[in-house]
Amino acid sequence: MDAIVEAALKKWPNVPHCYGWLALDARGDWYMRDERIQAAGPFPQVKGSRVTHEKLRQFIARNYAADESGCWFFQxxxxxxxxxxxxxxxxxxxxxxxxxxxxxxxxxDLSCSVSSTWLDEQDRLFLSTPLGLGLVHSMDMDWAARAVEVGLWEPLASTHAELLGRHGVRLNPGA
Structure with a gap:
């Protein structure tokens, strides 16, 4: 976490949490969801504005974490x-x-090893890592296939809901 963020937390410890204004899609893009977008429909059917400003993307990435209940946030x-x-x-x-x-x-932009691999009911490939559960980007499935072919990975079957439960992940903390 950035030092400036830690200092702000000490200075203003009781700021209310914010829900519904930021989202992460299956391709690793952050989306801003203002009131108009939230009223137009749920994520990911209505995504909002993709965050393209590189410094903002980096700031979000550096201050991205999970709480004890499996909800992910940007501090x-x-x-x-x-x-x-x-x-x-x-x-x-x-x-x-x-x-x-x-x-x-x-x-x-963090690197990690892979503990286990899973295919869900939609044939999406998920990885269990020391950082937690993640989805393989759709454009990188050729590399994933190579990892399976050489015996590096042996994906097991699971439902998406089971994977989320097993890894303690909540997709929508505001719901």
Missing amino acids: NGPQRVYLQLEAAPWVFRLGAELLQDGLVHTHT
């Missing part, structure tokens, strides 16, 4: 902004380093 100064998640709290990108050293990369 924006003294305010905790809870996220709606389309599929999982992490979206993993794969590349050649997967086959070389077994590492995958998150949508927030």
